[in-house]
Amino acid sequence: MTWVAAGTAAVSIGSSLYSGNKAKKAAQQAAAAQAAAANKAAGLQSEAFTNSGKLQSDAALKGSGLLSQGYQDSNRNLTEGYGQANSTLTSGLNSALKFQQPYANLGTQASGLLSKGLEDGSLTRGFNMSDFNADPGYAFRKQQGMDGIQSSAAAGGGLLSGATLKALNGYNSDLASQEYQNAYNRFGNDQANAFNRLSSTTQIGQSAANNMSNMTYNNASNIAGNQTSLSQLISQGLLGSANANAAGITSSAGFNADALVNSANAKAQGLYNAAGVKANSTIQQSNINNQMLSDVIKSGSSGIGALVGRYGGGGKTS
Structure with missing residues:
Protein backbone atom coordinates (compact mmCIF):
# COMPACT_ATOMS: atom_id res chain seq x y z
CA MET A 1 0.00 0.00 0.00
CA GLY A 81 -100.24 19.67 54.04
CA TYR A 82 -101.62 16.43 55.44
CA GLY A 83 -101.51 17.90 58.94
CA GLN A 84 -103.60 20.87 57.81
CA ALA A 85 -105.98 18.55 55.97
CA ASN A 86 -106.42 16.37 59.04
CA SER A 87 -106.98 19.44 61.20
CA THR A 88 -109.62 20.69 58.78
CA LEU A 89 -111.35 17.32 58.73
CA THR A 90 -111.31 17.16 62.52
CA SER A 91 -112.77 20.65 62.75
CA GLY A 92 -115.50 19.72 60.27
CA LEU A 93 -116.30 16.56 62.18
CA ASN A 94 -116.53 18.49 65.46
CA SER A 95 -118.86 21.00 63.87
CA ALA A 96 -121.03 18.17 62.54
CA LEU A 97 -121.15 16.58 65.97
CA LYS A 98 -122.37 19.86 67.48
CA PHE A 99 -125.43 19.70 65.27
CA GLN A 100 -126.03 16.10 66.28
CA GLN A 101 -125.43 16.59 69.99
CA PRO A 102 -128.84 18.10 70.98
CA TYR A 103 -130.64 15.22 69.34
CA ALA A 104 -128.25 12.78 70.91
CA ASN A 105 -129.09 14.37 74.27
CA LEU A 106 -132.81 14.11 73.47
CA GLY A 107 -132.32 10.44 72.61
CA THR A 108 -130.52 9.94 75.89
CA GLN A 109 -133.43 11.56 77.77
CA ALA A 110 -135.99 9.50 75.86
CA SER A 111 -134.01 6.35 76.53
CA GLY A 112 -133.95 7.23 80.23
CA LEU A 113 -137.70 7.80 80.32
CA LEU A 114 -138.28 4.57 78.44
CA SER A 115 -136.11 2.64 80.89
CA LYS A 116 -137.91 4.24 83.84
CA GLY A 117 -141.36 3.44 82.36
CA LEU A 118 -140.34 -0.17 81.84
CA GLU A 119 -138.95 -0.47 85.34
CA ASP A 120 -141.91 1.06 87.22
CA GLY A 121 -144.52 -0.45 84.85
CA SER A 122 -146.07 2.87 83.86
CA LEU A 123 -145.53 2.07 80.17
CA THR A 124 -146.70 -1.52 80.42
CA ARG A 125 -149.89 -1.21 82.56
CA GLY A 126 -153.31 -1.37 80.96
CA PHE A 127 -156.18 1.12 81.00
CA ASN A 128 -158.03 0.98 84.40
CA MET A 129 -160.89 2.64 86.20
CA SER A 130 -158.74 5.33 87.69
CA ASP A 131 -157.82 6.32 84.14
CA PHE A 132 -161.50 6.11 83.19
CA ASN A 133 -162.61 8.28 86.12
CA ALA A 134 -159.86 10.75 85.39
CA ASP A 135 -160.96 11.04 81.77
CA PRO A 136 -162.03 14.70 81.23
CA GLY A 137 -164.77 13.83 78.70
CA TYR A 138 -166.43 11.29 80.95
CA ALA A 139 -166.25 13.59 83.97
CA PHE A 140 -167.77 16.45 81.98
CA ARG A 141 -170.67 14.41 80.60
CA LYS A 142 -171.31 12.86 83.99
CA GLN A 143 -171.48 16.22 85.68
CA GLN A 144 -173.67 17.71 82.98
CA GLY A 145 -176.10 14.78 83.08
CA MET A 146 -176.40 14.80 86.86
CA ASP A 147 -176.91 18.56 86.92
CA GLY A 148 -179.68 18.19 84.34
CA ILE A 149 -181.49 15.45 86.27
CA GLN A 150 -181.21 17.31 89.56
CA SER A 151 -182.37 20.57 88.06
CA SER A 152 -185.38 18.88 86.49
CA ALA A 153 -186.20 17.11 89.77
CA ALA A 154 -185.83 20.31 91.73
CA ALA A 155 -188.17 22.09 89.39
CA GLY A 156 -190.78 19.40 89.94
CA GLY A 157 -190.24 19.32 93.70
CA GLY A 158 -188.75 15.81 93.75
CA LEU A 159 -185.02 16.54 94.12
CA LEU A 160 -184.54 14.06 96.93
CA SER A 161 -187.08 11.49 95.82
CA GLY A 162 -186.35 7.87 95.06
CA ALA A 163 -187.16 8.44 91.44
CA THR A 164 -184.48 11.07 91.24
CA LEU A 165 -181.91 8.78 92.80
CA LYS A 166 -182.91 5.98 90.44
CA ALA A 167 -182.60 8.31 87.49
CA LEU A 168 -179.15 9.42 88.62
CA ASN A 169 -177.96 5.82 89.08
CA GLY A 170 -179.35 4.78 85.74
CA TYR A 171 -177.77 7.71 84.01
CA ASN A 172 -174.38 7.04 85.61
CA SER A 173 -174.54 3.37 84.71
CA ASP A 174 -175.52 4.03 81.10
CA LEU A 175 -172.94 6.79 80.77
CA ALA A 176 -170.17 4.60 82.17
CA SER A 177 -171.11 1.84 79.76
CA GLN A 178 -171.16 4.23 76.84
CA GLU A 179 -168.06 6.29 77.67
CA TYR A 180 -165.65 3.60 78.83
CA GLN A 181 -164.66 2.67 75.28
CA ASN A 182 -164.49 6.31 74.34
CA ALA A 183 -162.30 7.08 77.32
CA TYR A 184 -160.09 4.09 76.47
CA ASN A 185 -159.74 5.30 72.88
CA ARG A 186 -158.99 8.85 73.96
CA PHE A 187 -156.34 7.54 76.36
CA GLY A 188 -154.68 5.56 73.59
CA ASN A 189 -155.05 8.38 71.05
CA ASP A 190 -153.55 10.92 73.40
CA GLN A 191 -150.53 8.68 74.00
CA ALA A 192 -150.14 7.96 70.26
CA ASN A 193 -150.57 11.60 69.31
CA ALA A 194 -147.97 12.70 71.84
CA PHE A 195 -145.54 10.04 70.67
CA ASN A 196 -146.12 10.77 66.98
CA ARG A 197 -145.73 14.52 67.42
CA LEU A 198 -142.53 14.09 69.38
CA SER A 199 -141.27 11.53 66.90
CA SER A 200 -142.13 13.72 63.91
CA THR A 201 -140.45 16.71 65.50
CA THR A 202 -137.41 14.63 66.31
CA GLN A 203 -137.23 13.30 62.75
CA ILE A 204 -137.48 16.81 61.30
CA GLY A 205 -134.70 18.00 63.60
CA GLN A 206 -132.65 14.90 62.87
CA SER A 207 -133.03 15.43 59.13
CA ALA A 208 -131.99 19.07 59.45
CA ALA A 209 -129.05 18.10 61.61
CA ASN A 210 -127.99 15.44 59.12
CA ASN A 211 -128.16 17.92 56.25
CA MET A 212 -126.14 20.50 58.15
CA SER A 213 -123.69 17.85 59.28
CA ASN A 214 -123.24 16.56 55.74
CA MET A 215 -122.79 20.07 54.38
CA THR A 216 -120.24 20.94 57.05
CA TYR A 217 -118.31 17.71 56.70
CA ASN A 218 -118.37 17.75 52.90
CA ASN A 219 -117.12 21.31 52.94
CA ALA A 220 -114.31 20.31 55.27
CA SER A 221 -113.52 17.33 53.02
CA ASN A 222 -113.33 19.58 49.97
CA ILE A 223 -111.04 22.01 51.75
CA ALA A 224 -108.85 19.16 52.94
CA GLY A 225 -108.72 17.74 49.42
CA ASN A 226 -107.68 21.11 48.04
CA GLN A 227 -105.01 21.49 50.69
CA THR A 228 -103.68 18.00 49.98
CA SER A 229 -103.66 18.56 46.20
CA LEU A 230 -101.90 21.88 46.62
CA SER A 231 -99.34 20.28 48.90
CA GLN A 232 -98.71 17.52 46.37
CA LEU A 233 -98.30 20.01 43.54
CA ILE A 234 -95.84 22.06 45.57
CA SER A 235 -93.91 18.91 46.48
CA GLN A 236 -93.77 17.84 42.85
CA GLY A 237 -92.52 21.28 41.92
CA LEU A 238 -89.82 21.12 44.59
CA LEU A 239 -88.68 17.69 43.45
CA GLY A 240 -88.77 18.72 39.81
CA SER A 241 -86.70 21.81 40.54
CA ALA A 242 -84.19 19.79 42.58
CA ASN A 243 -83.91 17.19 39.79
CA ALA A 244 -83.44 19.89 37.17
CA ASN A 245 -80.76 21.65 39.22
CA ALA A 246 -78.95 18.39 39.94
CA ALA A 247 -79.10 17.36 36.27
CA GLY A 248 -77.84 20.77 35.21
CA ILE A 249 -74.90 20.62 37.60
CA THR A 250 -74.04 17.08 36.54
Whole structure:
Protein backbone atom coordinates (compact mmCIF):
# COMPACT_ATOMS: atom_id res chain seq x y z
CA MET A 1 0.00 0.00 0.00
CA THR A 2 1.30 3.52 -0.87
CA TRP A 3 1.36 6.34 1.61
CA VAL A 4 -1.24 8.12 -0.46
CA ALA A 5 -3.62 5.23 -0.18
CA ALA A 6 -2.89 4.89 3.49
CA GLY A 7 -3.60 8.55 4.12
CA THR A 8 -6.82 8.41 2.18
CA ALA A 9 -7.95 5.34 4.09
CA ALA A 10 -7.14 6.98 7.42
CA VAL A 11 -9.16 10.05 6.54
CA SER A 12 -12.14 7.88 5.45
CA ILE A 13 -12.04 5.89 8.65
CA GLY A 14 -11.89 9.07 10.74
CA SER A 15 -14.73 10.53 8.77
CA SER A 16 -16.88 7.44 9.26
CA LEU A 17 -16.20 7.40 12.98
CA TYR A 18 -17.03 11.07 13.29
CA SER A 19 -20.21 10.70 11.22
CA GLY A 20 -21.31 7.68 13.24
CA ASN A 21 -20.73 9.53 16.49
CA LYS A 22 -22.72 12.53 15.26
CA ALA A 23 -25.60 10.27 14.10
CA LYS A 24 -25.61 8.52 17.42
CA LYS A 25 -25.77 11.81 19.32
CA ALA A 26 -28.54 13.06 17.02
CA ALA A 27 -30.56 9.88 17.63
CA GLN A 28 -30.01 10.19 21.37
CA GLN A 29 -31.14 13.83 21.35
CA ALA A 30 -34.24 12.92 19.30
CA ALA A 31 -35.12 10.07 21.65
CA ALA A 32 -34.59 12.30 24.70
CA ALA A 33 -36.83 15.01 23.20
CA GLN A 34 -39.55 12.49 22.45
CA ALA A 35 -39.30 10.95 25.93
CA ALA A 36 -39.52 14.40 27.55
CA ALA A 37 -42.54 15.21 25.40
CA ALA A 38 -44.17 11.89 26.33
CA ASN A 39 -43.56 12.53 30.03
CA LYS A 40 -44.94 16.03 29.83
CA ALA A 41 -47.96 14.84 27.81
CA ALA A 42 -48.60 12.06 30.30
CA GLY A 43 -48.44 14.60 33.12
CA LEU A 44 -50.91 16.89 31.35
CA GLN A 45 -53.32 14.02 30.70
CA SER A 46 -52.99 12.69 34.24
CA GLU A 47 -53.67 16.13 35.69
CA ALA A 48 -56.63 16.59 33.33
CA PHE A 49 -58.18 13.26 34.32
CA THR A 50 -57.61 14.06 38.00
CA ASN A 51 -59.25 17.48 37.65
CA SER A 52 -62.04 15.97 35.56
CA GLY A 53 -62.73 13.29 38.17
CA LYS A 54 -62.72 15.84 40.97
CA LEU A 55 -65.02 18.13 39.01
CA GLN A 56 -67.51 15.35 38.34
CA SER A 57 -67.27 14.05 41.91
CA ASP A 58 -67.93 17.52 43.33
CA ALA A 59 -70.83 17.96 40.94
CA ALA A 60 -72.28 14.57 41.91
CA LEU A 61 -72.05 15.45 45.59
CA LYS A 62 -73.63 18.85 45.01
CA GLY A 63 -76.39 17.30 42.88
CA SER A 64 -76.99 14.66 45.54
CA GLY A 65 -77.23 17.38 48.16
CA LEU A 66 -79.77 19.27 46.07
CA LEU A 67 -81.85 16.14 45.55
CA SER A 68 -81.68 15.28 49.25
CA GLN A 69 -82.76 18.81 50.17
CA GLY A 70 -85.52 18.61 47.59
CA TYR A 71 -86.85 15.38 49.09
CA GLN A 72 -86.65 16.85 52.59
CA ASP A 73 -88.52 19.98 51.51
CA SER A 74 -91.07 17.83 49.70
CA ASN A 75 -91.63 15.54 52.68
CA ARG A 76 -91.91 18.50 55.04
CA ASN A 77 -94.40 20.20 52.75
CA LEU A 78 -96.44 17.00 52.41
CA THR A 79 -96.41 16.48 56.16
CA GLU A 80 -97.59 20.02 56.75
CA GLY A 81 -100.24 19.67 54.04
CA TYR A 82 -101.62 16.43 55.44
CA GLY A 83 -101.51 17.90 58.94
CA GLN A 84 -103.60 20.87 57.81
CA ALA A 85 -105.98 18.55 55.97
CA ASN A 86 -106.42 16.37 59.04
CA SER A 87 -106.98 19.44 61.20
CA THR A 88 -109.62 20.69 58.78
CA LEU A 89 -111.35 17.32 58.73
CA THR A 90 -111.31 17.16 62.52
CA SER A 91 -112.77 20.65 62.75
CA GLY A 92 -115.50 19.72 60.27
CA LEU A 93 -116.30 16.56 62.18
CA ASN A 94 -116.53 18.49 65.46
CA SER A 95 -118.86 21.00 63.87
CA ALA A 96 -121.03 18.17 62.54
CA LEU A 97 -121.15 16.58 65.97
CA LYS A 98 -122.37 19.86 67.48
CA PHE A 99 -125.43 19.70 65.27
CA GLN A 100 -126.03 16.10 66.28
CA GLN A 101 -125.43 16.59 69.99
CA PRO A 102 -128.84 18.10 70.98
CA TYR A 103 -130.64 15.22 69.34
CA ALA A 104 -128.25 12.78 70.91
CA ASN A 105 -129.09 14.37 74.27
CA LEU A 106 -132.81 14.11 73.47
CA GLY A 107 -132.32 10.44 72.61
CA THR A 108 -130.52 9.94 75.89
CA GLN A 109 -133.43 11.56 77.77
CA ALA A 110 -135.99 9.50 75.86
CA SER A 111 -134.01 6.35 76.53
CA GLY A 112 -133.95 7.23 80.23
CA LEU A 113 -137.70 7.80 80.32
CA LEU A 114 -138.28 4.57 78.44
CA SER A 115 -136.11 2.64 80.89
CA LYS A 116 -137.91 4.24 83.84
CA GLY A 117 -141.36 3.44 82.36
CA LEU A 118 -140.34 -0.17 81.84
CA GLU A 119 -138.95 -0.47 85.34
CA ASP A 120 -141.91 1.06 87.22
CA GLY A 121 -144.52 -0.45 84.85
CA SER A 122 -146.07 2.87 83.86
CA LEU A 123 -145.53 2.07 80.17
CA THR A 124 -146.70 -1.52 80.42
CA ARG A 125 -149.89 -1.21 82.56
CA GLY A 126 -153.31 -1.37 80.96
CA PHE A 127 -156.18 1.12 81.00
CA ASN A 128 -158.03 0.98 84.40
CA MET A 129 -160.89 2.64 86.20
CA SER A 130 -158.74 5.33 87.69
CA ASP A 131 -157.82 6.32 84.14
CA PHE A 132 -161.50 6.11 83.19
CA ASN A 133 -162.61 8.28 86.12
CA ALA A 134 -159.86 10.75 85.39
CA ASP A 135 -160.96 11.04 81.77
CA PRO A 136 -162.03 14.70 81.23
CA GLY A 137 -164.77 13.83 78.70
CA TYR A 138 -166.43 11.29 80.95
CA ALA A 139 -166.25 13.59 83.97
CA PHE A 140 -167.77 16.45 81.98
CA ARG A 141 -170.67 14.41 80.60
CA LYS A 142 -171.31 12.86 83.99
CA GLN A 143 -171.48 16.22 85.68
CA GLN A 144 -173.67 17.71 82.98
CA GLY A 145 -176.10 14.78 83.08
CA MET A 146 -176.40 14.80 86.86
CA ASP A 147 -176.91 18.56 86.92
CA GLY A 148 -179.68 18.19 84.34
CA ILE A 149 -181.49 15.45 86.27
CA GLN A 150 -181.21 17.31 89.56
CA SER A 151 -182.37 20.57 88.06
CA SER A 152 -185.38 18.88 86.49
CA ALA A 153 -186.20 17.11 89.77
CA ALA A 154 -185.83 20.31 91.73
CA ALA A 155 -188.17 22.09 89.39
CA GLY A 156 -190.78 19.40 89.94
CA GLY A 157 -190.24 19.32 93.70
CA GLY A 158 -188.75 15.81 93.75
CA LEU A 159 -185.02 16.54 94.12
CA LEU A 160 -184.54 14.06 96.93
CA SER A 161 -187.08 11.49 95.82
CA GLY A 162 -186.35 7.87 95.06
CA ALA A 163 -187.16 8.44 91.44
CA THR A 164 -184.48 11.07 91.24
CA LEU A 165 -181.91 8.78 92.80
CA LYS A 166 -182.91 5.98 90.44
CA ALA A 167 -182.60 8.31 87.49
CA LEU A 168 -179.15 9.42 88.62
CA ASN A 169 -177.96 5.82 89.08
CA GLY A 170 -179.35 4.78 85.74
CA TYR A 171 -177.77 7.71 84.01
CA ASN A 172 -174.38 7.04 85.61
CA SER A 173 -174.54 3.37 84.71
CA ASP A 174 -175.52 4.03 81.10
CA LEU A 175 -172.94 6.79 80.77
CA ALA A 176 -170.17 4.60 82.17
CA SER A 177 -171.11 1.84 79.76
CA GLN A 178 -171.16 4.23 76.84
CA GLU A 179 -168.06 6.29 77.67
CA TYR A 180 -165.65 3.60 78.83
CA GLN A 181 -164.66 2.67 75.28
CA ASN A 182 -164.49 6.31 74.34
CA ALA A 183 -162.30 7.08 77.32
CA TYR A 184 -160.09 4.09 76.47
CA ASN A 185 -159.74 5.30 72.88
CA ARG A 186 -158.99 8.85 73.96
CA PHE A 187 -156.34 7.54 76.36
CA GLY A 188 -154.68 5.56 73.59
CA ASN A 189 -155.05 8.38 71.05
CA ASP A 190 -153.55 10.92 73.40
CA GLN A 191 -150.53 8.68 74.00
CA ALA A 192 -150.14 7.96 70.26
CA ASN A 193 -150.57 11.60 69.31
CA ALA A 194 -147.97 12.70 71.84
CA PHE A 195 -145.54 10.04 70.67
CA ASN A 196 -146.12 10.77 66.98
CA ARG A 197 -145.73 14.52 67.42
CA LEU A 198 -142.53 14.09 69.38
CA SER A 199 -141.27 11.53 66.90
CA SER A 200 -142.13 13.72 63.91
CA THR A 201 -140.45 16.71 65.50
CA THR A 202 -137.41 14.63 66.31
CA GLN A 203 -137.23 13.30 62.75
CA ILE A 204 -137.48 16.81 61.30
CA GLY A 205 -134.70 18.00 63.60
CA GLN A 206 -132.65 14.90 62.87
CA SER A 207 -133.03 15.43 59.13
CA ALA A 208 -131.99 19.07 59.45
CA ALA A 209 -129.05 18.10 61.61
CA ASN A 210 -127.99 15.44 59.12
CA ASN A 211 -128.16 17.92 56.25
CA MET A 212 -126.14 20.50 58.15
CA SER A 213 -123.69 17.85 59.28
CA ASN A 214 -123.24 16.56 55.74
CA MET A 215 -122.79 20.07 54.38
CA THR A 216 -120.24 20.94 57.05
CA TYR A 217 -118.31 17.71 56.70
CA ASN A 218 -118.37 17.75 52.90
CA ASN A 219 -117.12 21.31 52.94
CA ALA A 220 -114.31 20.31 55.27
CA SER A 221 -113.52 17.33 53.02
CA ASN A 222 -113.33 19.58 49.97
CA ILE A 223 -111.04 22.01 51.75
CA ALA A 224 -108.85 19.16 52.94
CA GLY A 225 -108.72 17.74 49.42
CA ASN A 226 -107.68 21.11 48.04
CA GLN A 227 -105.01 21.49 50.69
CA THR A 228 -103.68 18.00 49.98
CA SER A 229 -103.66 18.56 46.20
CA LEU A 230 -101.90 21.88 46.62
CA SER A 231 -99.34 20.28 48.90
CA GLN A 232 -98.71 17.52 46.37
CA LEU A 233 -98.30 20.01 43.54
CA ILE A 234 -95.84 22.06 45.57
CA SER A 235 -93.91 18.91 46.48
CA GLN A 236 -93.77 17.84 42.85
CA GLY A 237 -92.52 21.28 41.92
CA LEU A 238 -89.82 21.12 44.59
CA LEU A 239 -88.68 17.69 43.45
CA GLY A 240 -88.77 18.72 39.81
CA SER A 241 -86.70 21.81 40.54
CA ALA A 242 -84.19 19.79 42.58
CA ASN A 243 -83.91 17.19 39.79
CA ALA A 244 -83.44 19.89 37.17
CA ASN A 245 -80.76 21.65 39.22
CA ALA A 246 -78.95 18.39 39.94
CA ALA A 247 -79.10 17.36 36.27
CA GLY A 248 -77.84 20.77 35.21
CA ILE A 249 -74.90 20.62 37.60
CA THR A 250 -74.04 17.08 36.54
CA SER A 251 -74.28 17.92 32.84
CA SER A 252 -72.20 21.06 33.27
CA ALA A 253 -69.57 19.12 35.16
CA GLY A 254 -69.55 16.48 32.43
CA PHE A 255 -69.03 19.11 29.73
CA ASN A 256 -66.28 20.80 31.72
CA ALA A 257 -64.62 17.45 32.42
CA ASP A 258 -64.74 16.53 28.72
CA ALA A 259 -63.30 19.94 27.85
CA LEU A 260 -60.44 19.44 30.32
CA VAL A 261 -59.64 15.99 28.94
CA ASN A 262 -59.93 17.10 25.32
CA SER A 263 -57.71 20.12 25.98
CA ALA A 264 -55.12 17.92 27.67
CA ASN A 265 -55.26 15.42 24.79
CA ALA A 266 -54.81 18.24 22.29
CA LYS A 267 -51.84 19.65 24.23
CA ALA A 268 -50.34 16.16 24.55
CA GLN A 269 -50.77 15.52 20.83
CA GLY A 270 -49.17 18.89 20.14
CA LEU A 271 -46.22 17.97 22.34
CA TYR A 272 -45.91 14.59 20.58
CA ASN A 273 -46.02 16.22 17.18
CA ALA A 274 -43.52 18.93 18.15
CA ALA A 275 -41.16 16.36 19.66
CA GLY A 276 -41.44 14.20 16.52
CA VAL A 277 -40.73 17.16 14.24
CA LYS A 278 -37.79 18.21 16.41
CA ALA A 279 -36.45 14.66 16.50
CA ASN A 280 -36.76 14.27 12.74
CA SER A 281 -35.14 17.67 12.25
CA THR A 282 -32.22 16.71 14.49
CA ILE A 283 -31.68 13.43 12.69
CA GLN A 284 -32.06 15.02 9.28
CA GLN A 285 -29.62 17.78 10.19
CA SER A 286 -27.15 15.19 11.41
CA ASN A 287 -27.55 13.23 8.17
CA ILE A 288 -27.01 16.40 6.14
CA ASN A 289 -23.89 17.29 8.10
CA ASN A 290 -22.53 13.76 7.70
CA GLN A 291 -23.25 13.85 3.97
CA MET A 292 -21.53 17.21 3.63
CA LEU A 293 -18.52 15.92 5.55
CA SER A 294 -18.41 12.79 3.38
CA ASP A 295 -18.53 14.88 0.24
CA VAL A 296 -15.77 17.14 1.48
CA ILE A 297 -13.64 14.16 2.40
CA LYS A 298 -14.21 12.52 -0.99
CA SER A 299 -13.35 15.67 -2.89
CA GLY A 300 -10.29 16.33 -0.80
CA SER A 301 -8.93 12.78 -0.53
CA SER A 302 -6.65 13.10 -3.54
CA GLY A 303 -4.97 16.24 -2.23
CA ILE A 304 -4.59 14.78 1.17
CA GLY A 305 -3.04 11.65 -0.37
CA ALA A 306 -0.56 13.76 -2.34
CA LEU A 307 0.49 15.66 0.70
CA VAL A 308 0.96 12.47 2.63
CA GLY A 309 2.99 10.96 -0.21
CA ARG A 310 5.13 14.02 -0.52
CA TYR A 311 5.99 14.48 3.05
CA GLY A 312 5.64 10.88 4.09
CA GLY A 313 8.27 9.57 1.52
CA GLY A 314 5.85 8.43 -1.23
CA GLY A 315 7.24 4.85 -1.04
CA LYS A 316 5.36 1.56 -1.05
CA THR A 317 5.16 -0.82 1.79
CA SER A 318 5.49 -4.52 1.44
